[in-house]
Amino acid sequence: DQQVKQNSPSLSVQEGRISILNCDYTNSMFDYFLWYKKYPAEGPTFLISISSIKDKNEDGRFTVFLNKSAKHLSLHIVPSQPGDSAVYFCAADPRGIGNTPLVFGKGTRLSVIA
Amino acid sequence: IAGITQAPTSQILAAGRRMTLRCTQDMRHNAMYWYRQDLGLGLRLIHYSNTAGTTGKGEVPDGYSVSRANTDDFPLTLASAVPSQTSVYFCASSKTATNTEAFFGQGTRLTVV
Numbered sequence: 001d002q003q004v005k006q007n008s009p010s011l012s013v014q015e016g017r018i019s020i021l022n023c024d025y026t027n028s029m030f031d032y033f034l035w036y037k038k039y040p041a042e043g044p045t046f047l048i049s050i051s052s053i054k055d056k057n058e059d060g061r062f063t064v065f066l067n068k069s070a071k072h073l074s075l076h077i078v079p080s081q082p083g084d085s086a087v088y089f090c091a092a093d094p095r096g097i098g099n100t101p102l103v104f105g106k107g108t109r110l111s112v113i114a
Numbered sequence: 115i116a117g118i119t120q121a122p123t124s125q126i127l128a129a130g131r132r133m134t135l136r137c138t139q140d141m142r143h144n145a146m147y148w149y150r151q152d153l154g155l156g157l158r159l160i161h162y163s164n165t166a167g168t169t170g171k172g173e174v175p176d177g178y179s180v181s182r183a184n185t186d187d188f189p190l191t192l193a194s195a196v197p198s199q200t201s202v203y204f205c206a207s208s209k210t211a212t213n214t215e216a217f218f219g220q221g222t223r224l225t226v227v
Contacts (some may be wrong), residue, residue: 009154034215043118043204043218044157089157101147101172102216106156 003027004092006105015114019077023090023105026071032093034102035064035075037086044089048075080112117141120205120219127195127226135190135222137205145211146188148172148180150201151221157204163188164211195226 005024013019023033031052036044050057050064050073057064063076077084090105118139127133139146148160149172159172163182177199179191188207192199202223206216 006156036218041221043206043220045218046215049215101145101159101162101211103159104149104157106154 004090004103004105006090006108008108010109012111012113013080015082015112016079019080019110021075021088021108023073024071025092030092030094033073034091036089036091039086082112082114085110085112118205118207118217118219120222122222124223129196129226130194133192133195135203137188137219138186139207142185143207143209145208147206148190149204151204152201197226200224200226
């Protein structure tokens with residue numbers, strides 16, 4: 001049973017427009033969420049995170065929104081740039097369940113078209 | 115600063131052979147992890163270690179073993195490789211088991227034929 005779901009395998013966006021990547025989770029014990037970005041032939045790199053005590057965290061062009069009641073989070077990239085083209089993984093930290101590693105979604109491949 | 119290093123970068127392996135993927139970090143991180151990435155399946159945790167001397171099973175541990183004799187090294191061994199273990203393997207580390215900004219290696223692409 002998948003605990004972190006990214007239901008869109010891919011997304012194409014025009015350069016300069018907003019990219020919205022979605023993520024749903026099933027376990028209400030998750031209380032910290034992260035987004036990772038992965039380019040081909042490289043390891044994933046940390047992008048942005050959010051704690052469950054917040055509903056928004058912003059870092060430059062990247063903003064993550066958390067809706068705890070809906071068990072949903074989203075990553076907004078605005079404006080989107082061609083260099084943002086990558087696979088984005090949503091991850092949940094089950095801190096409330098002890099020292100258990102991150103749980104990742106399957107990823108969404110973002111293509112930003114110039 | 116090297117960070118986290120994996121070796122080899124890629125490998126073609128005959129089925130039934132034994133193989134150890136190496137992972138070394140120089141950040142003095144306590145926690146280390148092994149993930150595999152497969153198309154359409156994302157990153158799946160194989161094994162992890164919250165601190166030297168301890169290991170735990172992840173989502174897909176069968177056919178793999180790990181050891182954590184010291185802080186820096188976390189090798190992953192395939193005792194008898196099978197084609198379904200063809201994948202890209204990522205090693206990662208984090209400062210502590212509860213500090214989850216994990217740092218990933220560049221990956222090892224393994225093909226079992």
